[in-house]
Amino acid sequence: MAVVRTQEVKKVYKMGEIELEALKGVNIEIEAGEYISIMGPSGSGKSTLFNMIGGLDKPTSGKVYIDDVDVAQLDAYELAWLRCRKIGYIFQSFNLIPVMTALENVTLPMVFAGLTSDEARDKGVVLLDKVGLGQRISHKPYELSGGQQQRVAVARAMANDPAIILADEPTGNLDLKTGTEIIDLLREMNKLSGVTIVTATHDHKMLDVSDRVVWISDGRIDRIIDREDLKIEVGTIDGKTE
Amino acid sequence: MAVGQPIVGAAPTEIAQQVNLPWSKAVEISINSVRIRFGRSLITASGIILAIAFLMSIWTTNALIAELKAANDPAINLQLQRKGIDVDADSEAAAQERSKNMWLVVLSLLVCLVGITNAMLMSVTERFREIGTMKCLGALDSFIIKLFLLESAFQGSAGTIIGVVVGFLLTLIINLVSYGMVIFTHLPGLELLKNAALAVAVGSLLSLFGGILPAYKAAKMEPVDAMRLEV
Numbered sequence: 001m002a003v004v005r006t007q008e009v010k011k012v013y014k015m016g017e018i019e020l021e022a023l024k025g026v027n028i029e030i031e032a033g034e035y036i037s038i039m040g041p042s043g044s045g046k047s048t049l050f051n052m053i054g055g056l057d058k059p060t061s062g063k064v065y066i067d068d069v070d071v072a073q074l075d076a077y078e079l080a081w082l083r084c085r086k087i088g089y090i091f092q093s094f095n096l097i098p099v100m101t102a103l104e105n106v107t108l109p110m111v112f113a114g115l116t117s118d119e120a121r122d123k124g125v126v127l128l129d130k131v132g133l134g135q136r137i138s139h140k141p142y143e144l145s146g147g148q149q150q151r152v153a154v155a156r157a158m159a160n161d162p163a164i165i166l167a168d169e170p171t172g173n174l175d176l177k178t179g180t181e182i183i184d185l186l187r188e189m190n191k192l193s194g195v196t197i198v199t200a201t202h203d204h205k206m207l208d209v210s211d212r213v214v215w216i217s218d219g220r221i222d223r224i225i226d227r228e229d230l231k232i233e234v235g236t237i238d239g240k241t242e
Numbered sequence: 243m244a245v246g247q248p249i250v251g252a253a254p255t256e257i258a259q260q261v262n263l264p265w266s267k268a269v270e271i272s273i274n275s276v277r278i279r280f281g282r283s284l285i286t287a288s289g290i291i292l293a294i295a296f297l298m299s300i301w302t303t304n305a306l307i308a309e310l311k312a313a314n315d316p317a318i319n320l321q322l323q324r325k326g327i328d329v330d331a332d333s334e335a336a337a338q339e340r341s342k343n344m345w346l347v348v349l350s351l352l353v354c355l356v357g358i359t360n361a362m363l364m365s366v367t368e369r370f371r372e373i374g375t376m377k378c379l380g381a382l383d384s385f386i387i388k389l390f391l392l393e394s395a396f397q398g399s400a401g402t403i404i405g406v407v408v409g410f411l412l413t414l415i416i417n418l419v420s421y422g423m424v425i426f427t428h429l430p431g432l433e434l435l436k437n438a439a440l441a442v443a444v445g446s447l448l449s450l451f452g453g454i455l456p457a458y459k460a461a462k463m464e465p466v467d468a469m470r471l472e473v
Contacts (some may be wrong), residue, residue, distance in 0.1 A: 047469070056378070056466040075259055077382065083465065084261045084380020095375040095468055099278040100271075109379040112261040156379070168469055 003163050003196045004030040004053050009062035011048050019096075024219035025062065032163065033194045035187065040216035047168075049216060050200040054089065054166040055082050067163055072177050084112050088157025088195070090186075092169035094149040096141040102128060102152045103137040109159040127155040131185060138227040147178035154185055158195070165189070167199040171206070180205055263385040272392035276400075282365060287401030289357035293350045294445045295412065300343050301437040302413040309430040310421070318428075320406020321421055322325035351448060358452030362394055366460040373460050374468030381460035391450065405445060406438045424449030 022045045030036055030053070040046035051057040053063050056069050064071045067086055074082060083089075096105045098187040102125045110120035128137050131151040133144075141149055150170060157165050167186065171179030187209040190197045199206055207213055207230060215222040276283045307327060310318050328336050366373070373386060417425050 051466055051469075056464070056469075079263050080377075080380050081380045083378055087378075088373075089378040089468070091375070091468060092437055093371065093471060097372055098377065099275050106374075112263060112266050114262055114378040114383075117267075 002029040003034075003067055004198070005063075005065040005068075006049075006052065006059075007063040007065075008061045009049070009052060011045070011052070011057070013054045018227050022219055023052075023059070026216075026221055027217075028221060028224075029157045030164075030196060030198060030212065033190070035190045035209060035211045036199070037210040037213045038198065038200045038216060039202070039207075039213060040222075044216045045219040046200055046216045049199070050166065050168060053078060053164075053198055054087055074189055077150060080197075084109055084231070085160050086163045088162040088165040090150070090153050090157050090165060090167035090170045092172040092187040094141070094146070094153050094173070096149055096152055096156075098141050101138045101140055102133060102144065102155075105141070105152055106155045106159055109156060113160050123159070124155070126150070127158055129156045130158075146174050146176075147181060150174060150178075150182050151185065154182070154189065158189060158193070161193070162195060164196045164198060167197065167201075168201075169201055170199060171201070171203045176205075183209055184185060246277055261380045261382060261385075263381070263388065265388075268385070268388045268392055272389050273396060275393055276396050279365075282361075283397050286358060286361035286365070287397045287404070289354045289361070289362060290398055290401035290445055290449055291405040293354035293410065293448075294402050294441050295409035296350050296407030298406050299349055299413040299436065300442050301441070302410055304340070304343075305430045305433045305437060306413075306417055306425060306428070309428045309433075310425070313428055314460070318424060319422070322339065325420060326386065351444070355403070355448055355452050358394065358398070358449050362453055363459065364421040366390070366456045369460075370467050370470065373463045374465050374470070377465035378468050379462065386463075387457045390460050391453050394453025394457070395446060395450050396431050398452070399442070399446045401449070402442050402445025406441050409441075410434070410438070411438035465473060 001021060006026055006028050009023055009026045010021065013020045013022055024045075026045075026049055028049075038046055038050055048057065052059055052071075053066070055064075055066055055074075058064075058072050066082065069082070071079075071082075096102075097108065100108065103121065106124040106127055107115075107117075107120035111117075115123070124239055125134070125137060128134055131154050133151050133155070134146060136144065136148065141152070144152065153170075154165075157167075165186070170186065171182055174182060183205055185201075186197055186199075189195060199210075210230075211227055213227075213230060214224050307322070310322060376386065414425070
């Protein structure tokens with residue numbers, strides 16, 4: 001089953017008199033349980049497509065279906081619900097709420113979803129344990145390293161058992177080793193709970209764990225490569241993306 | 243609308259359920275937010291502390307002098323006259339003095355309102371990523387408004403209470419120096435309590451009003467702002 005489907009998605013930004021076509025008709029289907037990476041240089045429309053998939057932006061024309069729901073048809077309440085229950089977000093700059101502890105950060109989406117404090121707490125502890133931060137649940141973000149903060153963010157993204165996790169450059173602010181750990185953690189979550197993971201990334205480490213890699217250039221899908229074919233092509237990846 | 247039911251197994255098209263933020267949780271979050279950003283909160287609150295202290299000192303002075311006049315004690319009247327205060331309450335000079343004071347109070351409260359709005363707007367701009375993130379986690383516009391108004395109200399009421407105490411104590415000390423111990427025997431307790439309660443109400447309302455525009459601005463931020471890296 002396709003968890004995300006786009007049909008001829010176009011996005012036009014108006015900058016004064018000039019119209020900028022960021023996406024020029026994108027068709028893509030993302031299967032449930034897939035680990036998919038979107039790659040492309042800045043200005044390619046990668047972020048725009050990524051935001052569409054995450055229900056953060058609406059297309060100018062064309063359709064985006066998340067879990068078979070047409071995102072354009074949703075009102076503000078339904079969109080909030082979709083973001084809360086169906087999608088987990090992970091950001092380049094971690095984006096933990098600075099005044100909340102790790103546990104409070106993880107339980108916030110559960111509170112929005114209507115869980116009681118006790119239920120949320122129990123689930124939050126389990127999730128933080130899963131990402132390896134069982135000992136640090138009452139630390140504030142500034143008391144945690146970048147890698148630990150991103151682990152909290154992964155736990156938070158998993159809070160309401162979403163269908164999709166969207167990760168925007170999740171390793172962009174991390175060193176090589178920590179970045180690899182986060183990638184492995186995402187892969188583990190993907191395998192354990194079957195959550196679909198969509199990342200926008202420049203990080204070539206990400207390619208090794210992705211089921212498919214989508215290259216975007218100039219507002220169109222340049223090519224989609226399955227992992228089996230990826231290994232053989234590794235030599236050319238660098239040439240294509242830089 | 244069964245909030246809190248597990249959604250597992252629901253048909254994908256049934257997006258009828260709503261996200262919610264209980265008041266108790268909202269209060270907890272906003273109190274924490276004020277407490278942890280204490281320095282910033284103090285700056286926002288200092289405007290209201292000063293304005294309310296000023297308001298309270300005017301009221302306290304007025305009440306105290308009215309009480310001293312009412313005592314009609316020749317010794318006190320002499321002291322009052324020496325301070326340039328007309329013993330006759332109905333005189334034109336006294337009325338002018340009162341209206342001038344009222345103007346100053348109103349102006350200081352207006353300045354304070356602008357100050358609160360400004361400080362809160364700064365705080366909203368600084369926290370764009372936090373607000374965007376909350377929206378990504380499923381927060382509605384109304385949650386953000388709730389959080390920011392509560393924060394503003396807490397800052398305002400704490401600032402007001404401090405302002406009332408500071409204003410009262412300072413005025414008491416000044417008048418103690420001017421008139422001596424006699425003020426304690428003529429302290430209009432009930433009147434002052436009424437004034438204090440009114441000042442708390444004025445200050446809290448003021449900070450609530452000051453918070454409306456910033457809260458609205460925060461609520462209108464897009465979830466995608468969470469991905470921005472710079473202000």
